[in-house]
Amino acid sequence: MKRTLTAIALGAAASTVAMAQTAPNAVSFGEYGQIEESLTGVAGDPAAGLEIMVTRGKGNCIACHQVTALEDYPFHGEVGPSLDGAGDRWTEADLRGIVANAKMTFPDSIMPAFYKVEGFVRAGDAYTGKAAEGALDPLLTAQEIEDVVAYLMTLDQYYD
Numbered sequence: 001m002k003r004t005l006t007a008i009a010l011g012a013a014a015s016t017v018a019m020a021q022t023a024p025n026a027v028s029f030g031e032y033g034q035i036e037e038s039l040t041g042v043a044g045d046p047a048a049g050l051e052i053m054v055t056r057g058k059g060n061c062i063a064c065h066q067v068t069a070l071e072d073y074p075f076h077g078e079v080g081p082s083l084d085g086a087g088d089r090w091t092e093a094d095l096r097g098i099v100a101n102a103k104m105t106f107p108d109s110i111m112p113a114f115y116k117v118e119g120f121v122r123a124g125d126a127y128t129g130k131a132a133e134g135a136l137d138p139l140l141t142a143q144e145i146e147d148v149v150a151y152l153m154t155l156d157q158y159y160d
């Protein structure tokens with residue numbers, strides 16, 4: 001009985017979160033590519049954001065970015081700039097926009113858009129006209145974007 005009640009409570013909490021989310025194709029970007037409003041209305045968890053940033057198959061941000069606070073994790077790449085001080089030089093809204101779709105801030109960026117489901121050139125289209133149909137899942141969920149942004153906001157130190 002107790003277990004059933006817990007399951008019902010969890011289900012209710014999950015659907016509340018889902019309802020409050022902004023869908024990838026409903027995100028509104030500002031003039032500089034920033035996103036002013038939280039995608040979920042739920043504060044990001046910086047510890048969860050750290051895990052996403054260092055996990056292949058999630059953010060895998062350290063494949064391209066050096067971060068001194070994450071130097072214990074292997075495979076740092078330097079395709080992108082160091083993220084040291086990112087929480088100092090960008091606002092939370094700027095960082096949310098960069099992580100969701102970096103091309104709105106840096107038009108020719110090779111950084112993947114982590115919260116985007118349409119507007120891709122789908123492999124197959126040009127050749128067969130048989131590319132996958134329907135919506136793709138974004139690389140990160142709305143809450144994962146918020147978690148990563150919360151972690152980036154902690155990176156307010158510069159090292160030399």
Ligand code: HEC
Pocket residue numbers: 053059060061062063064065079080081082083086089095098099102106108109110111112114148152
């Ligand atoms: C494929 C490589 C690649 C990956 C993966 C990547 N980025 Fe980037 N990122 C870049 C590049 C390159 C830039 C520089 C902007 C540009 O393209 O002109 C950049 C820029 C940024 C910036 C602004 C840099 C500054 O000046 O402070 C932030 C913040 C950022 N990335 C965060 C992230 C986060 C967080 C992730 C993981 C969720 C991530 N990036 C994954 C390549 C990458």
